[in-house]
Amino acid sequence: MTSTSPLAAQPDPSAVGRLGTIRRTGLSIGVATGLYGISFGALATASGLDVWQAMVLSAVMFTGGSQFAFIGVVGGGGSAIGAALAAVLLGIRNTLYGLVLAPSLPRTGVRGIARAHLTIDESAALAASGTTTEEKRAGFWAAGVWVYVFWNLFSLLGALAGQYVADPSAWGLDAAAAAAFIALLWPRLRSRDAVAIAVAAAVVALVTTPMLPAGLPVLAAAAVAVVAGLLPSSGRRAGGPPTRIISKEVPR
Amino acid sequence: MSILWIAVIAASVLSFAQKWVGYQAPQDVLERPRIARITTVLPIALLGALVATQTATSGAEIVLDARLASLGAAVVLLCLRAPFLVVVIGAAVVAAGLRALGWA
Numbered sequence: 001m002t003s004t005s006p007l008a009a010q011p012d013p014s015a016v017g018r019l020g021t022i023r024r025t026g027l028s029i030g031v032a033t034g035l036y037g038i039s040f041g042a043l044a045t046a047s048g049l050d051v052w053q054a055m056v057l058s059a060v061m062f063t064g065g066s067q068f069a070f071i072g073v074v075g076g077g078g079s080a081i082g083a084a085l086a087a088v089l090l091g092i093r094n095t096l097y098g099l100v101l102a103p104s105l106p107r108t109g110v111r112g113i114a115r116a117h118l119t120i121d122e123s124a125a126l127a128a129s130g131t132t133t134e135e136k137r138a139g140f141w142a143a144g145v146w147v148y149v150f151w152n153l154f155s156l157l158g159a160l161a162g163q164y165v166a167d168p169s170a171w172g173l174d175a176a177a178a179a180a181f182i183a184l185l186w187p188r189l190r191s192r193d194a195v196a197i198a199v200a201a202a203v204v205a206l207v208t209t210p211m212l213p214a215g216l217p218v219l220a221a222a223a224v225a226v227v228a229g230l231l232p233s234s235g236r237r238a239g240g241p242p243t244r245i246i247s248k249e250v251p252r
Numbered sequence: 253m254s255i256l257w258i259a260v261i262a263a264s265v266l267s268f269a270q271k272w273v274g275y276q277a278p279q280d281v282l283e284r285p286r287i288a289r290i291t292t293v294l295p296i297a298l299l300g301a302l303v304a305t306q307t308a309t310s311g312a313e314i315v316l317d318a319r320l321a322s323l324g325a326a327v328v329l330l331c332l333r334a335p336f337l338v339v340v341i342g343a344a345v346v347a348a349g350l351r352a353l354g355w356a
Binding site: 103116 | 325
């Protein structure tokens with residue numbers, strides 16, 4: 001007989017229902033994001049990668065933005081080194097996700113490796129929508145695992161059948177990606193601060209897009225979060241170094 | 253082994269390392285109020301930026317096309333409390349429809 005915690009032995013029915021909803025959302029995200037894998041596979045082979053190279057990117061790199069950046073540079077006639085650099089630049093945000101997720105996820109053994117590997121936009125976003133540690137975990141694993149399964153499945157399909165897929169954007173798959181991100185962002189826009197941060201980040205990303213190499217605009221936008229985090233809206237400033245950001249409403 | 257293969261493998265391994273290293277930050281650092289505030293709002297900023305770049309950029313250019321109308325449709329569906337999959341499929345259908353009609 002295994003010992004279980006009282007909480008696990010007598011689960012709260014409404015909490016179980018919420019976990020079920022989160023897991024189903026994870027499956028939805030997996031299917032929606034996975035379908036976009038068709039366009040990755042198709043574009044990868046059109047860019048000059050073979051099917052195996054496309055699948056190593058989907059299975060091992062497994063972070064859509066970086067994968068598209070990689071094949072974008074190769075397809076545009078850039079060097080392989082340039083492609084790798086673009087992918088790595090775009091992947092820096094996954095490090096930030098790890099910082100956010102670390103307290104909620106197990107850190108050792110196979111699951112410790114798996115949590116790192118499955119750390120992507122979608123899993124981090126669904127985890128962030130959870131209110132308890134259990135919900136965060138359920139969201140992370142559901143989105144991470146399902147996206148992994150469908151992303152690889154559809155990448156393979158796209159890579160093999162790429163030449164028959166005229167144009168993935170004709171199916172609206174590029175628009176589906178934007179919709180998925182706004183759907184994940186939506187529940188977090190409960191406060192005026194959150195809306196302001198999201199809008200400011202969007203503006204920074206758009207303004208810097210023509211100036212910076214692929215991947216950097218999203219990171220430049222992450223600076224908005226750093227500034228917002230440093231802004232002393234909570235009034236807790238004791239012990240901190242002098243800040244250059246001066247806000248009128250702050251008692252010093 | 254071709255240079256392309258080396259780049260594929262190196263970039264893939266580095267991508268995993270980037271994910272892994274984020275989890276290695278010491279907990280007490282993450283619990284500092286200022287760091288905690290940053291990590292709390294970070295997903296909002298990153299998602300806001302991803303929405304913008306996915307909707308309105310193509311390479312290094314700002315491009316306004318059917319994706320913008322799709323985003324509008326997604327927002328309407330979200331206001332109507334539509335489930336996630338409905339929002340995503342609805343946006344894709346709008347973009348595909350506009351393109352099929354040659355309007356965007």
